[in-house]
Amino acid sequence: MEQTASMATQIWTTVGILLTFCLFSFLYKDNPFYKFAEHLVVGVSVGYWAILLYYNGINPNLFSHLFVFTNDPTTGAEFNTWKPKFDELYYLIPALLGIAMWTRFSRKYAWISRYPLALYLGISSGIAIPVTMKNNVLTQLRGTVVGLGFDWSTSGFLGVPQSIWDIIVILGTISSLIYFFFSKEHKGAWGGAARLGIYTLMIGFGATFGYTVMARISLLINRIQFIRDWWNMIS
Amino acid sequence: MKQQIPLVLVFVFGVLLAIQYFVPSEPSQRFYEVALDGLTVIGIFAMVLGIWSQIHVGYNKIKRRAEDWQYSVVTLVSMFGMAFCGLSFMGGLNGPIFRQLYNNIFIPIQAAIFSLLAFYIASASYRAFRARSAVSTVLLVAALLLMLRVIPTGPLADPINQIGSWMLMVPNMAAKRAILIGVGLGSVATALKIVLGIERSYLGKD
Numbered sequence: 001m002e003q004t005a006s007m008a009t010q011i012w013t014t015v016g017i018l019l020t021f022c023l024f025s026f027l028y029k030d031n032p033f034y035k036f037a038e039h040l041v042v043g044v045s046v047g048y049w050a051i052l053l054y055y056n057g058i059n060p061n062l063f064s065h066l067f068v069f070t071n072d073p074t075t076g077a078e079f080n081t082w083k084p085k086f087d088e089l090y091y092l093i094p095a096l097l098g099i100a101m102w103t104r105f106s107r108k109y110a111w112i113s114r115y116p117l118a119l120y121l122g123i124s125s126g127i128a129i130p131v132t133m134k135n136n137v138l139t140q141l142r143g144t145v146v147g148l149g150f151d152w153s154t155s156g157f158l159g160v161p162q163s164i165w166d167i168i169v170i171l172g173t174i175s176s177l178i179y180f181f182f183s184k185e186h187k188g189a190w191g192g193a194a195r196l197g198i199y200t201l202m203i204g205f206g207a208t209f210g211y212t213v214m215a216r217i218s219l220l221i222n223r224i225q226f227i228r229d230w231w232n233m234i235s
Numbered sequence: 236m237k238q239q240i241p242l243v244l245v246f247v248f249g250v251l252l253a254i255q256y257f258v259p260s261e262p263s264q265r266f267y268e269v270a271l272d273g274l275t276v277i278g279i280f281a282m283v284l285g286i287w288s289q290i291h292v293g294y295n296k297i298k299r300r301a302e303d304w305q306y307s308v309v310t311l312v313s314m315f316g317m318a319f320c321g322l323s324f325m326g327g328l329n330g331p332i333f334r335q336l337y338n339n340i341f342i343p344i345q346a347a348i349f350s351l352l353a354f355y356i357a358s359a360s361y362r363a364f365r366a367r368s369a370v371s372t373v374l375l376v377a378a379l380l381l382m383l384r385v386i387p388t389g390p391l392a393d394p395i396n397q398i399g400s401w402m403l404m405v406p407n408m409a410a411k412r413a414i415l416i417g418v419g420l421g422s423v424a425t426a427l428k429i430v431l432g433i434e435r436s437y438l439g440k441d
Contacts (some may be wrong), residue, residue: 002267012335023347024356027354035306041344043310047317048266048290048341050282055321055328057279061272079323094273098280105287116277117437118241119248125426132426136419140412157401165405172409173416180417197413202370203402204410206377214361214382219350220390226343 010233017230020223065091144173172200242432249430289314313340377402 016226020035059080063069065088068081097116103109156162178190179197186194252270255263293307319325320333327333360378365371383391384399428434 012339016339019340019344020347021396023344023351026351035303035311037344037347039306039309040313040340041348042289043313044317044336044341044344046286047314047319047321048337050286050318051328051333053279053319057275061275065272077327077329080424090269092274094276095280097273098277101281101284105285110437114237114438115244115332116243116281118244120274121429121437122248123252123274125429126249126255127267127271128426129249129423129430130256132419132422136415136422138389140415140419144412145407157397157405165401168405169409169412172298172406173412176410176413177416180413186306198370199373200406201410201413202373203377203406204414206374207254207381207403207407209360209374210378210381212352213356213378214385214441216349216356219346220353223343223347223350226346 013230013233017227020227062091062095066095144170170198176200176204238438241438242435246430246432249426253430286314317341377407 019037019040022033025031026034033110044212060071063080066084068080068083068085069078071078095117100116101113148163148170149190152161152163156165175193175197177197179186179201181194184190249272252267255267290311293311295301296304296307297311317333317336319338320330321328322330325332349384365375378404380399383395388395425434429437
């Protein structure tokens with residue numbers, strides 16, 4: 001039994017290795033092996049997400065309100081008995097609206113899909129207005145200003161009081177925002193602030209780029225380790 | 236009916252959901268939960284359009300024996316195969332074959348695709364990092380410092396680490412905050428335009 005499991009692991013890992021080589025072959029040039037792996041990942045991804053969204057999206061957000069769910073006595077996993085329940089029938093509305101999205105397949109009735117689309121946009125916009133205003137704007141403004149404690153006793157980088165660096169964060173934030181403000185021409189003092197803003201933004205973009213490079217290199221190292229482990233396993 | 240009702244729906248639900256945020260009562264919370272569930276359900280049903288489109292394009296390519304039609308067979312077979320292995324009687328998300336396909340096809344290919352980008356990002360770095368102006372020099376120095384910070388550099392490790400930390404906590408934080416504030420204001424403005432019916436491109440032409 002253990003021998004079989006080990007053989008199955010070897011076969012599955014070899015499949016993963018072959019697909020990894022198929023993709024790396026693109027470094028030479030576009031070729032049928034790469035195209036095969038590319039199309040395979042598209043299909044597998046669609047199948048995976050369809051199933052994942054059924055179990056983690058449709059089941060908890062729709063079916064659990066319209067049908068009776070129970071736990072499997074052996075595995076403990078929750079499953080749908082398909083017995084209807086009638087206390088939350090209003091959940092049929094999003095289901096019908098969801099189905100109305102499919103009228104896009106018909107040229108004659110495609111206009112019906114505007115209703116669910118409108119509802120979707122209305123709900124998401126309505127939720128986004130206060131939440132985004134709070135999380136992206138007010139919390140960031142608060143974090144920028146509240147950090148300014150005028151604590152001259154704590155020294156930060158280069159022995160400079162931390163409050164000085166806090167003030168520089170505020171100036172950097174304001175100057176970066178000025179750079180994005182195009183309703184006024186970037187000339188004079190305003191232009192100088194915008195210039196400071198672009199330098200601040202470049203440091204931010206440099207940091208992001210550095211992190212991205214490191215993340216990709218980490219993935220490459222991980223793939224090389226995967227190949228090494230496979231090699232050790234088969235030899 | 237084709238234009239006005241959707242506009243009314245967007246306005247009514249947009250305003251209701253925006254007000255709901257400021258009404259901390261149980262019915263208001265319940266309304267929010269149902270609306271959020273509805274949002275998820277409509278989104279998932281809309282995904283069927285994408286899947287159908289994928290099947291339609293692939294099927295037509297195979298039917299017409301178009302160039303590289305064989306790859307469409309791969310896409311369709313893998314799509315239906317993966318979905319089939321995830322059905323309830325196959326064990327669902329924890330089904331043995333579904334998990335093996337996920338672990339040994341989905342994960343290795345995705346990781347390999349993103350690791351391929353390491354090579355392309357290296358050539359992009361060469362082009363981006365040439366210090367042709369003061370601004371690009373700042374970008375170059377910031378990226379290099381950040382990368383040097385995580386590798387052993389002997390006696391230089393401590394100063395590099397200090398400069399790197401300062402860079403992350405002062406100018407980088409200022410830039411990120413400005414970007415977040417800008418994105419936030421832009422998102423709110425766009426959402427308001429949609430709710431108020433100023434932005435109505437989603438309605439199409441007729």
